[in-house]
Amino acid sequence: MKNEILRFENVTMIYHTPQGETAALKDLTFSVGQGEFIAVIGPSGCGKTTILSLAAGLIKPSAGRITVREGVTFGYMLQKDELFPWRTIEKNILLPLEIKKTNTPENRKKALDLAVKYGLGDFLSSYPDQLSGGMRQRAALIRTLASDPAMLLLDEPFSALDYQTRLNVCDDVYRIIRSENKTALLITHDISEAISVADRVLVLSRRPAHVLGEHELAFPREMKPLKRREEKTFSGWFERLWRQLNV
Amino acid sequence: MKHKRENFSEEHLLYLRKLKRTDLTVQISRILLLVLLLGVWELLADFEIVNPFITSSPSRICTTIASLYREGTLFYHIGVTLGETLAGFAIAVVGGYLIALVLWWSDLLRKILEPYIVVLNSLPKIALGPLIIIWCGTGSEAIVAITVLIGIIIAIMNMLSGFVSTDKNKILLLQSMGAGKLQILQKLVIPSSLPAFISMLKINVGMAWIGSIMGEYIVSKAGLGYLIVYGGQVFKLDLVMAATVILCLLAGVMYFLVVLLEKIAVKNDRR
DSSP states (O other), X not given: OTTEEEEEEEEEEEEEETTEEEEEEEEEEEEEETTOEEEEEOSTTSSHHHHHHXXXXXXXXSEEEEEEOTTOOEEEXXXXXXXXXXXXXXXXXTXXXXXXXXXXXHHHHHHHHHHHHTTOGGGTTSOGGGSOHHHHHHHHHHHHHHTOOXXXXXXXXXXXXXXXXXXXXXXXXXXXXXXXXXEEEEEESOHHHHHHHOSEEEEEOSSSBOEEEEEEOOOOTTOOHHHHTTSHHHHHHHHHHHHHHTO | OOOOGGGOOHHHHHHHHHHHHHHHHHHHHHHHHHHHHHHHHHHHHHTTSSOHHHHOOHHHHHHHHHHHHHHTOHHHHHHHHHHHHHHHXXXXXXXXXXXXXXXXXXXXXXXXXXXXXXXXXXXXXXXGHHHHHHHHOSSHXXXXXXXXXXXXXXXXXXXXXXXXXXXXXXXXXXXHTTOOHHHHIIXXXXXXXXXXXXXXXXXXXXXXXXXXXXXXXXXXXXXXXXXXXXXXXXXXXXXXXXXXXXXXXXXXXXXXXXXXHHHHHXXXXXX
16 A cells, blocks of 8 residues: 555454453454544454554554554544543643653644644633533544644544534544544444544454455545435445444 | 622522521531530539549639640640651651552562551551660650551552552553653652542541550650640549640641641642
8 A cells, every 4th residue: 555654464462361361353454544544343342442552552462563654653542531630721732742752832832723723722721620521522632633643543532422422523523633634543333433434444353353344435535524424325334334243 | 501699590699698507507506516515514513513523624624724834834745746746647648658659660569568568557556566665765756656657557558549540541541642650650640649648648647646645655754645644644634634635626737737738739630
């Protein structure tokens, strides 16, 4: 694939506990191109989160190879916003800069400009408990973007929200990721969410997970998630993915 | 939706008034209860319905405190006990915090030391009294040592459980940003364990007083605990009561200071 920034080759991951060993991934192969939005769906407990931890380099695979393009950095976004309640939104957003020791005035300005651009300007000196769930998740996204990562790893970032907020936040996050030209790898168990945001969907099998199918969705890039849901092809994709998941 | 004060509805104003009234009732009742208890005690003693030699009385306690003050020993005894308590409290809190940090840092060390901590925790520290007198002498050092022993294990256990219960997902988040263990400690573990720290302080205020008074029971030449033991031995129950009352006041003030600290900390902390 051209412009590839992340590649998994025959990656196998085995977890060890005193009770025994669990194979989470088996011979998993896929790659992600620059600027792509990839969604990974699979049955619950199939080791989806493991993929993100492996990509971010937090754990090492038992076998196989993971190649990350030189200089590519990752930003991680989790199910809950995980904003630190004792920090203001501004301080939360600047956290990655503090950790990476890149807390320079220019970087700070870039991050805060981003916050202002996406409607958090009035909340910078607020504390997380003063924000709604949707705004909190947006703040979490801006925090993820603050260190300007090339690729975003999204671990079911909408699943803790109520349904209405979830659709809106999904639209929101999609818009921001697209306009910032980021590559994204989204893990989800929600088929329609995957179809509404992704360029390409990977369907994983039950544990130990391997790729059952890869689907190029071919929706226009600028089409928003909520708009996609109204498309005729949407339900067709839903059926195909649903059937593949339930083999 | 919150309204400004001037646009409160009639019903809301009524609700506020009711809140205020309840608050006032509680405050007044508290004071009345104290006055009532002291009054009944005083009258029972004055009319010798109970033997004031055994039960003492509020007026006799006041006289005793006044005479201690005239002799110039009142603040000396308070100072001795307060000094021992504060020193023991500070060493136990700081030492316990640091040891808990080390145990959080090293899983292996924590596992190795766990049974020792459990045994030390269940051991009545006062059993070590004779040893401490031999090791530290019969001065204030021994009393501080006993106070530290009583407080430090609890400080360690409270802080350790506070540190260990740090949100795993937040740790994962920091790791994904490339944070090392020291950064996780600074940015997450220490700030998020603030409530555990405050509750540990509250528990240790009580522990420090237990430690210093117990210590003075075993070995002392001065202090409030000394006055209580001495008063008991020579059957001067006015002295015992007077020292106890002062002790109550001091412990109350110290606890109140911790609560004040908590208020300040929580105001800057919101969770």
